[in-house]
Amino acid sequence: MKYIVGNWKMNGLTAEAQALAGELKSNIRENAARKVVVCPPAPVLPMVQGALKGAPIFLGGQDCHYAEKGAYTGDISAAMLADAGCRYVIVGHSERRVGHGENDALVSRKAEAAGKAGLTPIICIGETLAEREAGKTLEILMRQAFQSVPKSLNEEIIIAYEPVWAIGTGKTATEGEIEETQGAVRQAFLRERGLEQSRLSVLYGGSVKAGNAGAILALPSVGGVLVGGASLIAEEFCAIAAAVN
Numbered sequence: 001m002k003y004i005v006g007n008w009k010m011n012g013l014t015a016e017a018q019a020l021a022g023e024l025k026s027n028i029r030e031n032a033a034r035k036v037v038v039c040p041p042a043p044v045l046p047m048v049q050g051a052l053k054g055a056p057i058f059l060g061g062q063d064c065h066y067a068e069k070g071a072y073t074g075d076i077s078a079a080m081l082a083d084a085g086c087r088y089v090i091v092g093h094s095e096r097r098v099g100h101g102e103n104d105a106l107v108s109r110k111a112e113a114a115g116k117a118g119l120t121p122i123i124c125i126g127e128t129l130a131e132r133e134a135g136k137t138l139e140i141l142m143r144q145a146f147q148s149v150p151k152s153l154n155e156e157i158i159i160a161y162e163p164v165w166a167i168g169t170g171k172t173a174t175e176g177e178i179e180e181t182q183g184a185v186r187q188a189f190l191r192e193r194g195l196e197q198s199r200l201s202v203l204y205g206g207s208v209k210a211g212n213a214g215a216i217l218a219l220p221s222v223g224g225v226l227v228g229g230a231s232l233i234a235e236e237f238c239a240i241a242a243a244v245n
């Protein structure tokens with residue numbers, strides 16, 4: 001089973017979100033080989049949930065706070081996302097790590113809060129171009145994976161590998177780079193935690209589109225894709241979902 005996850009980021013006013021959700025509902029059919037998830041901005045979650053009713057598409061949040069509730073102005077708890085119909089939540093996206101100074105310890109607390117609220121966190125890791133050029137890719141990814149994924153997560157674990165230099169740039173890692181990098185992280189993580197293969201999905205993200213999704217999804221270490229820009233175009237996202245076979 002492969003995950004096809006759409007991260008709408010900070011895009012989607014009511015009318016656009018409604019139109020996009022409507023098109024996804026009309027075009028995405030049940031298929032046991034994949035799980036489709038969309039992560040719209042929080043204000044439109046209830047509307048998107050209504051628009052997708054009956055479709056084989058799950059909802060996810062884009063971030064959550066580590067606390068259950070309280071005086072955290074502007075933040076959203078995992079329980080609030082679950083209450084709005086979410087089953088998943090992205091945590092530790094590089095746009096949060098870089099733009100909001102989030103570190104592994106915080107990401108781990110968020111992932112733990114997600115698990116407690118009954119959500120499955122999609123925990124993002126990824127190296128910058130400077131780190132890759134300095135030959136530090138695996139060191140960075142292992143550190144992020146080991147420190148951002150809480151040991152208390154006792155069900156399914158989803159890690160999304162998104163090279164920072166591939167996000168929104170049109171540059172994708174080559175299939176060889178993805179397989180080599182993800183394969184190494186996957187094996188090291190399974191070994192370190194003593195987990196069975198089936199407990200862990202490692203998704204790839206970074207300029208995934210209809211044209212490259214099939215080849216990426218066919219890689220053995222790839223448990224799915226996390227799609228940003230192309231998830232805002234119904235035709236592209238549906239074609240990516242259709243690339244699972």
Ligand code: PGA
Pocket residue numbers: 007162166167168169170205206207208226227228229230
């Ligand atoms: P992109 O974004 O597909 O636009 O590169 C991916 C992501 O940031 O999740």
